[in-house]
Amino acid sequence: MSDIKVKIGLECHCQMTSLKTKLFCRCPADYRGKPPNTNVCPTCLGLPGSLPYLNRRAVEEAIKVALALNCKINRRMVFYRKNYFYPDLSKNFQISQYDYPLAVDGQVTINVNGTDKVIRIKRVHIEEDPGRIVYKGSIESSPYTLVDYNRMGIALLEVVTEPDMETPTEAKAFLQELRSILEHLDVSDGSLEGSMRCDANISIEGGSRVEIKNITSFKEVERALSYEIIRQRNLLRRGVQVKRETRHWDEVRRVTVALRAKEEEMDYRYFPEPDLVPIEIADEMIKKIKEQLPELPATRRIRLVKQYGLTEYEARVLTSDKHLADFFEKLVSIHGNPKIDCNLVINELLRLLNEKNIGVRDLKFTPLEVSELLRMVDEGTISWKSAKYVLRKMVETGEHPRKIVEIEGIRRIASIEEIEKYVDMVFEKYREDVEEALREPKVVHKLVGEVLKETKMLADPKITFQIVSKRIEKLRELKK
Amino acid sequence: MGDSREAIITPETLEYLSELARLRLTESEKKIILRDLNRILEYFSIIDEVEVADVEPAFHVLNVSNVMREDEVGGDSLTQGETLANAGHKEEGYIKAPRMV
Ligand SMILES: [Zn+2]
Numbered sequence: 001m002s003d004i005k006v007k008i009g010l011e012c013h014c015q016m017t018s019l020k021t022k023l024f025c026r027c028p029a030d031y032r033g034k035p036p037n038t039n040v041c042p043t044c045l046g047l048p049g050s051l052p053y054l055n056r057r058a059v060e061e062a063i064k065v066a067l068a069l070n071c072k073i074n075r076r077m078v079f080y081r082k083n084y085f086y087p088d089l090s091k092n093f094q095i096s097q098y099d100y101p102l103a104v105d106g107q108v109t110i111n112v113n114g115t116d117k118v119i120r121i122k123r124v125h126i127e128e129d130p131g132r133i134v135y136k137g138s139i140e141s142s143p144y145t146l147v148d149y150n151r152m153g154i155a156l157l158e159v160v161t162e163p164d165m166e167t168p169t170e171a172k173a174f175l176q177e178l179r180s181i182l183e184h185l186d187v188s189d190g191s192l193e194g195s196m197r198c199d200a201n202i203s204i205e206g207g208s209r210v211e212i213k214n215i216t217s218f219k220e221v222e223r224a225l226s227y228e229i230i231r232q233r234n235l236l237r238r239g240v241q242v243k244r245e246t247r248h249w250d251e252v253r254r255v256t257v258a259l260r261a262k263e264e265e266m267d268y269r270y271f272p273e274p275d276l277v278p279i280e281i282a283d284e285m286i287k288k289i290k291e292q293l294p295e296l297p298a299t300r301r302i303r304l305v306k307q308y309g310l311t312e313y314e315a316r317v318l319t320s321d322k323h324l325a326d327f328f329e330k331l332v333s334i335h336g337n338p339k340i341d342c343n344l345v346i347n348e349l350l351r352l353l354n355e356k357n358i359g360v361r362d363l364k365f366t367p368l369e370v371s372e373l374l375r376m377v378d379e380g381t382i383s384w385k386s387a388k389y390v391l392r393k394m395v396e397t398g399e400h401p402r403k404i405v406e407i408e409g410i411r412r413i414a415s416i417e418e419i420e421k422y423v424d425m426v427f428e429k430y431r432e433d434v435e436e437a438l439r440e441p442k443v444v445h446k447l448v449g450e451v452l453k454e455t456k457m458l459a460d461p462k463i464t465f466q467i468v469s470k471r472i473e474k475l476r477e478l479k480k
Numbered sequence: 481m482g483d484s485r486e487a488i489i490t491p492e493t494l495e496y497l498s499e500l501a502r503l504r505l506t507e508s509e510k511k512i513i514l515r516d517l518n519r520i521l522e523y524f525s526i527i528d529e530v531e532v533a534d535v536e537p538a539f540h541v542l543n544v545s546n547v548m549r550e551d552e553v554g555g556d557s558l559t560q561g562e563t564l565a566n567a568g569h570k571e572e573g574y575i576k577a578p579r580m581v
Contacts, residue, residue: 019551026555036573037563041555045563056548078539085502087577100539134574146574149563267500272539280545 004236005205006229008171009122009163010221012198014182015129016061016155017189023128023155024052024095024276032192036148044128044153046091051275054079058126058155059279061187062102063289065157066124068181068296071106075281079126079273084266087147088130096127096158098270100278108181109298110173111316119174120162129154132194157188163201168225171200175218176320180297183322190218191359200225204232207242212256215249224249228256300325308338317346323360324350331367335374344374348388352395364398373401381405383412385457413459419467422454427471437472438479444472488521489514 019029025043042050059077066073080098106121131152135142159178165171179196182188190196197216202225203209210232215224232242247256295303297319304315304325318325328345332338349370353360373390376382382390382405393404405411413419427434430450437443448465455464489497494514498505505513560573569576 021551021553026549026553027557028553035560037575038560038573039557040563041557043555045558054548055551057551059548083500085500087575133577142579144579145577146571147577148574267496269500274540277542277544277547278539279548 004233006166007163007203008165008168008225009201010159010161010165010171010174010198011200012159012161012175012178012196013129014157014159014178014188014190015192015195016058016157016187017192017195018061018186019055019057019155021055022153023055023058023126025050025153026053027153029154031150031154034150036146036150039150040152045149046089046093052095052273054276054279055155059102059281060285060289061155061185062124062126062157063281063286064185064293065159065182065187066103066106067286067290067293068185069103069106069108069121069124069159071103071121071124073103073281073286074100075283076100077102077126077279077281079276080270081273082127082268082270084268086130087145088133088152090131090149090152094128094130095273095276096270097125101125108174108177110170110177112167112170112173114313117164117170119164119170122160122162123158124160125158127156127158128152129156151194163203168222168229171225172218172222175221177297179218180320180322184294184296184300186294191361193217200228202228202232204229204236204242206236207232208244210242210244211246212249213246213259216251220249220251223254224256227254231256297322308332308342310338310342314342314346317350318342321360327360327367331370334367335371337374340374344370344387344391348391349395352392356395363395365394365400369394369401376401376405380412380414382410383458383460385461386410386412411458413455414463416463416467419451419455419459419464422451422459423464423467423471426450426454434472434475438476444469447472487514487518488525489517 017029021027021029022044025041027039027041027044031039043052063073077097078100079095081093082096082098083093085092101123103124104122106124108119108121109116110119111117129151131147131149134146134148136144136146161174165174175196175198179188179190182196183190188195194216196218197214198218198221199211199213200215200221201209201211210228212224212228215221228247235242246259248259250257301312301315301319304310304318305312310318318328324345327349328342331341331345335341370391373387373394377384377387386405390401390404390410393399393408394401397404399407426447430447433443433447433450437447444465448461448468451464451468452459452461491510491514494505494510494517498510564570564573564575567575
């Protein structure tokens with residue numbers, strides 16, 4: 001795979017979900033979960049006589065993003081009409097940008113396997129989201145489509161990269177960093193369905209550029225790109241030329257499908273939107289926004305390493321998701337043991353989140369409850385092993401850790417007297433193993449394991465090991 | 481007028497434009513539109529004679545910029561009934577459209 005050069009560029013569409021209203025009208029921006037075609041007005045539908053009215057905060061938020069992506073902000077920005085006839089736009093054009101976009105020439109540094117790489121940003125612009133098309137069954141078998149315009153007019157940020165990525169992993173890393181930046185800026189909530197979508201263009205040495213449309217979540221990008229690379233390499237291997245074309249990512253079948261030539265040969269006939277005047281962005285405005293920029297993932301990473309003594313890797317895992325890093329910092333502020341707290345968050349908690357496919361904010365408990373859990377370990381009430389079990393129960397039920405421990409009778413057996421009773425039982429039951437352990441020290445571990453099992457894993461493993469070893473030692477002495 | 485000189489819009493261009501506009505034109509409509517479009521564009525071609533090399537491009541007829549509003553919910557939202565009032569085909573609150581792919 002590494003011998004042939006692959007070039008990947010991304011076009012990301014991110015909804016500015018922190019806005020209260022749409023881009024050009026006062027309809028609520030929160031369209032999710034509403035009955036179809038109820039979150040609309042004459043302006044976003046483009047009914048005759050209506051006029052678009054630009055949301056000031058959308059411009060300010062977009063400038064925040066452009067600055068965070070190290071872009072040059074254009075002092076004059078102009079909106080254009082992008083004309084196309086497709087049911088997702090009821091007015092038959094989308095208000096977007098063309099020449100004079102908001103910003104150009106930025107860059108983002110990603111890290112894959114410990115190596116930094118700069119991805120150049122070509123442009124950042126503002127546009128309105130089209131409506132949502134619902135298919136009856138799959139996109140290909142659907143006899144007709146249903147259109148819901150609730151989403152139409154939502155403020156969208158388009159971020160276009162140069163073709164600087166060489167693997168699907170790098171593309172994924174870029175999108176993760178972009179998402180984390182947008183969340184640190186509080187511009188976009190990536191966990192909302194459809195809030196971040198992208199198109200990818202990909203070319204393999206010796207072939208033409210292929211565009212993949214309709215990748216509806218950042219998670220799907222790696223999959224779509226991996227499929228496309230294999231498809232193109234197989235063509236090249238058979239001596240077939242890779243055509244320049246637009247393909248559609250079919251999420252269900254997990255393949256890319258060629259679109260008919262007619263659909264890709266779009267002539268958008270852009271022209272300046274006559275209903276909107278140009279926007280002049282003053283230096284003072286940029287300066288003011290720059291001064292108010294919050295801490296971004298890259299600086300946060302450095303601070304986490306410095307402040308808590310974390311490794312570069314640990315800081316990277318935490319900041320890949322703003323809410324995970326927030327959770328960790330809150331936990332440390334209560335519990336105060338960075339090493340243990342970080343370990344719990346990036347290993348135990350993150351594993352559970354991935355397993356259940358949920359986000360940090362879906363958790364039914366806060367860092368406070370987790371600190372209680374860790375305190376029980378500190379006090380010696382429960383073992384680390386039990387703590388991991390309780391954490392899983394917390395994720396599943398949202399129950400308070402002390403309550404879980406109480407109900408399930410979880411405790412840490414550390415009393416020598418109590419453990420010895422179990423040791424007696426095991427030594428009685430596994431006589432042969434005891435005999436063997438006298439000759440073969442390795443068998444001691446088996447006996448320890450049996451004792452722990454008898455205690456339902458509640459006994460302290462270290463103390464148990466000491467007791468068992470001592471017992472065997474004594475028996476050996478007696479035999480002599 | 482239009483027939484003797486070289487036409488700006490050829491029948492092929494008209495074909496392409498009607499494709500983009502999703503308009504199916506009859507032969508007689510094509511004839512009329514071809515004639516009209518060329519007339520209009522010939523009329524506009526007078527503008528081509530103006531020297532504009534040193535002129536800043538204008539994006540808007542008004543010399544106004546930065547018209548923006550605050551991010552507050554309001555305005556005249558429509559009900560589902562109002563939204564779908566002029567839709568020819570609808571189903572369960574959606575507008576029905578032809579299949580795409
Ligand atoms: Zn509206």
